[in-house]
Amino acid sequence: MTDALDRLDLLELDADLEEENRLLRDTVRKFADDRLRPNIRDWFEAGELPARELAEEFGALGVLGMHLEGYGCSGASSTQYGIVCAEIEAVDSGLRSLVSVQGSLAMYAIRAFGSEEQRQRWLPPMAAGRALGCFGLTEPDAGSDPGSMRTYARRDGEDWILHGSKMWITNGSVADVAVVWARTDDGVQGFLVERGTAGFTTTDVHHKLSLRASVTSQLSFDDVRLPSDAVLPSAEGLRAALSCLTEARFGIVWGVTGAARDALAATLDYAGTRTQFGRPIAGFQLTQRKLAELAVSLGQSQLVARRLGQLKDSGRIRPHQVSFGKFANVKAALEICREARSILGGSGITTEYPVLRHAVNLETVFTYEGTHEVHTLVLGAQLTGLDAYR
Amino acid sequence: MNIVVLVKQVPDTEGDRKLDPSDRTIDRTSVDPVINYIDEFAIEEALRLKEEHGGDVTILTVGPEQATVSIRKALSMGADKAVHVCDEALHGACAIQTATVIAKALGTVEWDVAIAGSEATDSRMSVVPALVSEVLGAPQLSQARKVSVDGSTVTIERVTETGFDRVQAPTPVVISVVEKINEPRYPSFKGIMAAKNKPIEVLDTAALGLDAGTLGLVNASTAVVSFEVAPPRAAGQVVKDEGDGGVKIADYLASKKLV
Numbered sequence A: 001m002t003d004a005l006d007r008l009d010l011l012e013l014d015a016d017l018e019e020e021n022r023l024l025r026d027t028v029r030k031f032a033d034d035r036l037r038p039n040i041r042d043w044f045e046a047g048e049l050p051a052r053e054l055a056e057e058f059g060a061l062g063v064l065g066m067h068l069e070g071y072g073c074s075g076a077s078s079t080q081y082g083i084v085c086a087e088i089e090a091v092d093s094g095l096r097s098l099v100s101v102q103g104s105l106a107m108y109a110i111r112a113f114g115s116e117e118q119r120q121r122w123l124p125p126m127a128a129g130r131a132l133g134c135f136g137l138t139e140p141d142a143g144s145d146p147g148s149m150r151t152y153a154r155r156d157g158e159d160w161i162l163h164g165s166k167m168w169i170t171n172g173s174v175a176d177v178a179v180v181w182a183r184t185d186d187g188v189q190g191f192l193v194e195r196g197t198a199g200f201t202t203t204d205v206h207h208k209l210s211l212r213a214s215v216t217s218q219l220s221f222d223d224v225r226l227p228s229d230a231v232l233p234s235a236e237g238l239r240a241a242l243s244c245l246t247e248a249r250f251g252i253v254w255g256v257t258g259a260a261r262d263a264l265a266a267t268l269d270y271a272g273t274r275t276q277f278g279r280p281i282a283g284f285q286l287t288q289r290k291l292a293e294l295a296v297s298l299g300q301s302q303l304v305a306r307r308l309g310q311l312k313d314s315g316r317i318r319p320h321q322v323s324f325g326k327f328a329n330v331k332a333a334l335e336i337c338r339e340a341r342s343i344l345g346g347s348g349i350t351t352e353y354p355v356l357r358h359a360v361n362l363e364t365v366f367t368y369e370g371t372h373e374v375h376t377l378v379l380g381a382q383l384t385g386l387d388a389y390r
Numbered sequence B: 001m002n003i004v005v006l007v008k009q010v011p012d013t014e015g016d017r018k019l020d021p022s023d024r025t026i027d028r029t030s031v032d033p034v035i036n037y038i039d040e041f042a043i044e045e046a047l048r049l050k051e052e053h054g055g056d057v058t059i060l061t062v063g064p065e066q067a068t069v070s071i072r073k074a075l076s077m078g079a080d081k082a083v084h085v086c087d088e089a090l091h092g093a094c095a096i097q098t099a100t101v102i103a104k105a106l107g108t109v110e111w112d113v114a115i116a117g118s119e120a121t122d123s124r125m126s127v128v129p130a131l132v133s134e135v136l137g138a139p140q141l142s143q144a145r146k147v148s149v150d151g152s153t154v155t156i157e158r159v160t161e162t163g164f165d166r167v168q169a170p171t172p173v174v175i176s177v178v179e180k181i182n183e184p185r186y187p188s189f190k191g192i193m194a195a196k197n198k199p200i201e202v203l204d205t206a207a208l209g210l211d212a213g214t215l216g217l218v219n220a221s222t223a224v225v226s227f228e229v230a231p232p233r234a235a236g237q238v239v240k241d242e243g244d245g246g247v248k249i250a251d252y253l254a255s256k257k258l259v
Helices: A002-008 A019-046 A051-061 A078-089 A093-113 A116-128 A238-273 A285-313 A319-343 A345-349 A355-367 A372-384 B037-053 B065-077 B095-106 B128-136 B189-195 B245-255
Strands: A133-136 A152-156 A159-170 A177-184 A187-194 A200-204 A216-226 B003-006 B009-011 B033-035 B057-062 B081-085 B113-117 B140-150 B153-159 B164-170 B173-177 B200-203
Touching (some): A002 A238, A019 A051, A019 A078, A019 A093, A051 A116, A078 A093, A078 A285, A093 A133, A093 A177, A133 A159, A133 A216, A159 A177, A159 A187, A177 A216, A187 A216, A238 A355, B003 B037, B033 B037, B033 B065, B037 B065, B037 B140, B037 B173, B057 B065, B057 B095, B065 B081, B065 B189, B081 B095, B095 B128, B113 B128, B128 B140, B140 B164, B153 B173
Parallel strands (some): B003 B113, B057 B081, B140 B173
Antiparallel strands (some): B009 B033, B140 B153, B153 B164
């Protein structure tokens, strides 16, 4: 497998890793190989994930909210965060989702928009993985159009009364705190809702064909009474919620290159050992054409991820550039995994190989954190100056 | 209590390891260099002892310039500082020379306990910890699967073929550990970033008061006389059972003088 990874690095991107980034990459890769990879088939097939135990292990590694400053977070660069996302998603997109939602959605929202008390209370245990967070924006009837959300918070004296529901919420039922976005008389605002608050219940989504190694829940708020300090004081309007998504998308741009790389490495190994007509199928022109196209596509994705890392680390990144990355890299990763599956033939449809598991996971990644279609229109608006959907 | 961990950088056992045909020493360029596997357990044990008893953990490595990568990894696990003995004169050094250098380098650090892995995956001689004890005249506690410290008394459980012996010695003491002893931690991200700023003291043999003219391959007490690359595995011999399979197998084993 190491050999396959070396061969896939056609542009010698590995050689440019700085020493500490290489150590970080190697550490997370070894952790993934030791602790995650041996279990991922079982978790995926059972549709169950020991999210709380894993969160503590990720916390000990120091990767939860690693790109945030202070409050127990490490202040890593965006590129370092991206490197970690790729290594975790090389095992499974569901595991990277756990890390993304914790760090880039829940923790980022509290870090960016929370009060000092909220940050002090939640960020250190969340960085350590002792507390989990989730992020509730999407609703059963409000997906790409979050402005149409129905969840509503009204004032009742000093308190707030929250009513509504959120759908497709990663880490929902295992979270200690939910960052929930709701309409108020003063526009959309963010609230911190703790597990166990009266009227707040969760129901897991079962029967998934994708992201099976990930907890997905519906959150219900039945006139939940919240104290005045539950509101995120600096989050003004929907723009605040959307900025969290831009943050999380950045991790996806990197993460999916890990899934694609893992699928392609497994495929390269398989093609080299599977013999038909008296020779390895890797020696046939049809297979080589597929492998060449997929490896080039992978290298292009990795370059896009690196470029966006440079832009973000220099503080220049703009939302449409993150859309570029998500648009390009998720589509590429999905196509790589689908096509790679054909090289594995019948073996490719089992969980013995990671390829189709990655492909079905990526079907979700294609849609979540801004659908592929919405990112298309973001790029269209950037190019033409004409907004097609707002 | 101050602890020194003896860490060796070796070629990755998962790579295709080679000897350099020109001088029959290890070819350190053909395979990725890594921390000797069992030394990670020695580092972990040192960190645990530090957490329990306080003090500093120093990494001591004898090796070429590229060993810095392994030293940084050891520092990222939580060690405080490092001493790196790096000198071209040590190329091809034998185990006795290495032990002499380590003993000298230990003289530059304040320490109570020196911990090593019980063997290195490249040479597999398992003698350096014992040689270091001998050179220093310090007691040796070898093959430890458990280490406990009470004041200046160190007690270990030494693995034997049938169980374990409980062995005790006063500090300063040299300990070698086996891989049953613990589970090495992963470096944390904070540890990786902190390691960048931890001090690594680089010393050559002159700084240790050693005469470079007495060291290295030409002065080694052992020599690799010759070596061959293992031949590729030959195709097996198929014995077809035509009612006499048992006899054929017995004949084959007899022809190899195995029965």
